[in-house]
Amino acid sequence: MQPIGWVLLILAIILIIIIIKNFQIVPQSHAYVIERLGAYKTTWSTGLHLKIPFIERIAKRVSLKEQVVDFPPQPVITRDNVTMQIDTVVYFYITDPKLYAYGVENPIAAIENLTATTLRNIIGDLELDNTLTSRDVINTKIQVILDEATDAWGIKVKRVELKNILPPREIQAAMEKQMKAERERRAKILDAEGDKRSQILVSEGLKESAILKADAIKESKIREAQGEAEAIMTVQKAYADSLKMLNEASPTDKVIALKSLEAFEKAADGRATKIIIPSEIQSMATLAATLKEMVSDKNIDISPKSEQQAQTTETNS
Structure with a gap:
């Protein structure tokens, strides 16, 4: 074989390898953002795709699954000037891979900063007691604000949860004492209700026992009276039978x-x-x-x- 033939063969092999490597398979629940010569070209969905070598490239691989991000505790101040630490958990998924790739430089960091800012604004309008008892309200408000702000980034915020609310140590100690007192109060209430129920059951048992005893005495007296009546009837019947027999025998004067x-x-x-x-x-x-x-x-x-x-x-x- 001539040297030129070897060169052509090698070039053909290299071309085949390049073409094979430019076949891409996009897995389920994923999307690829494609750029052509540095500009956005298209978004690949699930399936087999071929990109043009050296001209097109995969700019970003995006997962369309729901994602969970646990942000570290953030210091917030309530309206009554109590500083506490609150950490949040955000559930979101990507709705537009193009906006997610080009809308913001670092989407996760942007969501974290936006969550912290929103949380401070909401908690600043609440007092400590309301903060501790209004988790659902706070979660809903944060979710609405984040969802509206992240639409431009191609992100849908599904829900937000306040994971932990940590007040200052002295307040924690007071809360623990209050919770302990509340548990003791509930325990005493349960004990009192148990004693009350027990006394009611005992009284009902004594009442039923007295009723049964009275019924037994009544039944005994009724049976005794019936027995006496039957005895009297038997005696009278025997006497009547004897008179009848005497009359039927035609007794003499003697x-x-x-x-x-x-x-x-x-x-x-x-x-x-x-x-x-x-x-x-x-x-x-x-x-x-x-x-x-x-x-x-x-x-x-x-x-x-x-x-x-x-x-x-x-x-x-």
């Missing part, structure tokens, strides 16, 4: 007289002071003799009473 004597014997054993004897019984000599003997044993006097045609015996006990 049997009736015997039953009468048994009844008078029970009456004499009682506390009655007057006994009325039917006249039919007077005609029975045997019954009179028996009755006289019985009355003499019981100290009862018997005297006739013709108006009533009955025999009456009075005994003064």
Whole structure:
């Protein structure tokens, strides 16, 4: 091969290498800012691209993902002249790679300085107590101001968070004492509520126990009364059955007289002071003799009473 052939071969290889190296693949969620002869030409999005060698160059590789920047604490002064340290966290993403590349020299430093300035302005209008209790309000105000200011840089501020608010040491000590007192107060309230609940439960238990005991006594008395009533009914029924059987048996006069004597014997054993004897019984000599003997044993006097045609015996006990 002639020397000229070797030269052409080498040039061809170099040209192929240059062309291959100028093929660029832009990954997902990224964008490349392209310059041609030092001036902005275009912005490459995700995919395969070819730039002109020695004429075009990649001026800036930009990530379109949401980014988080944690800025160091900044000294701020409240309206009541209390100096405190506040550090912030800013969440943002790039909306326009061209503005991000050419809008400001150092976007992150610009955001940090703008955040510090905005924070001082907002905190300067608040007192210490409001600063400690108004984080959400402060976050919203800073986010609105930063978002409006960074539009010219191709940046969208998503949100801003106050990470730490550090007041002076003496104020921190006072706050810790206050927080401790508040915790103790809440603990006492919880203990008191627990004791109250416990007493309520005990009272309810005693009340339910008394109700159950009263119900048990009531049920016992009801059952006892029912038992007595059933016993009385049983006795009365037996007595009625005996009378019915006696009537069905057609008793003779002697049997009736015997039953009468048994009844008078029970009456004499009682506390009655007057006994009325039917006249039919007077005609029975045997019954009179028996009755006289019985009355003499019981100290009862018997005297006739013709108006009533009955025999009456009075005994003064």
